[in-house]
Amino acid sequence: MHPGGTGSPVSSHGSFPAARPRRLRTTPAMRRMVAEHRTHPADLILPAFVREGISEPVPVSSMPGVVQHTRDTLRRAAVEAVEAGVGGLMLFGVPLEKDPVGSRGTDPDGILQRALRDVRAEVGDELVLMSDLCLDEYTDHGHCGVLDARGRVDNDATLERYAEMARVQADAGAQVLGPSGMMDGQVGHVRAALDAAGHQDVSLFAYTAKYSSAFYGPFREAVASSLQGDRKTYQQDAANAREARRELALDLAEGADMVMVKPGLPYLDILRDVAERADVPVGVYQISGEYAMVEAAAEKGWIDRDAAILETLTGFTRAGAGLILSYWAVHAAQLLTARR
Numbered sequence: 001m002h003p004g005g006t007g008s009p010v011s012s013h014g015s016f017p018a019a020r021p022r023r024l025r026t027t028p029a030m031r032r033m034v035a036e037h038r039t040h041p042a043d044l045i046l047p048a049f050v051r052e053g054i055s056e057p058v059p060v061s062s063m064p065g066v067v068q069h070t071r072d073t074l075r076r077a078a079v080e081a082v083e084a085g086v087g088g089l090m091l092f093g094v095p096l097e098k099d100p101v102g103s104r105g106t107d108p109d110g111i112l113q114r115a116l117r118d119v120r121a122e123v124g125d126e127l128v129l130m131s132d133l134c135l136d137e138y139t140d141h142g143h144c145g146v147l148d149a150r151g152r153v154d155n156d157a158t159l160e161r162y163a164e165m166a167r168v169q170a171d172a173g174a175q176v177l178g179p180s181g182m183m184d185g186q187v188g189h190v191r192a193a194l195d196a197a198g199h200q201d202v203s204l205f206a207y208t209a210k211y212s213s214a215f216y217g218p219f220r221e222a223v224a225s226s227l228q229g230d231r232k233t234y235q236q237d238a239a240n241a242r243e244a245r246r247e248l249a250l251d252l253a254e255g256a257d258m259v260m261v262k263p264g265l266p267y268l269d270i271l272r273d274v275a276e277r278a279d280v281p282v283g284v285y286q287i288s289g290e291y292a293m294v295e296a297a298a299e300k301g302w303i304d305r306d307a308a309i310l311e312t313l314t315g316f317t318r319a320g321a322g323l324i325l326s327y328w329a330v331h332a333a334q335l336l337t338a339r340r
């Protein structure tokens with residue numbers, strides 16, 4: 001059947017010339033024109049860390065290029081993000097003191113709340129200001145909630161802490177809160193607390209399908225976490241996909257305005273599934289370990305850093321993410337703008 005000679009390949013249908021998909025790959029302009037998916041700088045959200053009690057930014061060694069900001073350098077980073085056209089900023093606070101209930105997380109003068117006011121004053125509405133709504137940065141045991149007498153994370157007592165935390169973050173100017181602790185009922189509980197406090201306009205970007213992952217490693221350094229053990233009693237098991245649908249249904253019923261899948265690369269199937277089912281914007285979080293992997297390989301000269309970064313982002317967009325949290329947000333926005 002297959003012609004042995006040179007010449008064109010012959011269609012198996014007989015007289016038609018064979019399809020040649022390579023025609024649409026011939027030049028950069030052609031490839032750009034026929035591209036089905038394109039990540040836009042405004043889709044990108046920069047996660048940033050602000051640490052209390054430092055006068056110079058502190059590099060996060062496992063995330064080359066990422067620092068724990070001072071309040072001052074954070075303001076500058078926010079301006080840089082605006083200039084690059086980045087869509088949003090997700091702030092994480094690193095307090096000087098941690099305790100069992102994470103008191104500094106609900107202190108109106110806590111580092112995160114101060115930083116939210118700073119950034120809001122600096123950039124106003126030029127990007128969307130978001131904050132992490134979780135206790136792990138503030139607890140001395142490093143868990144995402146408060147513990148019961150037996151040392152287990154107490155779901156409902158934690159919800160009360162989240163409600164209070166939500167109020168102080170919204171008061172400080174956060175426009176979007178990211179409940180990331182994976183407590184059952186957190187979205188509904190926080191929504192009710194915000195509404196009761198007159199914060200109807202503050203939206204919730206729910207960490208809907210958040211898996212327990214080895215790739216969170218470098219984040220633990222970034223927030224100076226003291227976690228011993230793991231989060232497997234509240235974060236999802238990598239083996240489960242159906243469970244993500246259940247989490248999605250619950251978060252939507254509880255009033256999530258946007259939903260997220262996290263981590264990114266090992267969970268693209270989950271991202272696709274959530275994107276097909278959700279009727280709200282869908283995001284993905286390219287987490288610390290995903291960042292570290294690419295940076296480490298690039299540093300060794302084993303991969304092309306910028307090409308690898310853009311390929312990961314395109315993969316998320318193709319899988320259905322409209323929003324992408326990435327530590328490369330500013331750099332990627334610059335690359336995307338230059339190549340447009």
Ligand code: PBG
Binds near residue numbers: 136137218219286
């Ligand atoms: C919880 C939270 C974590 C991350 C974002 N929010 C840590 C965790 O769940 O263990 C991880 C982000 C990253 O690894 O980049 N506050």
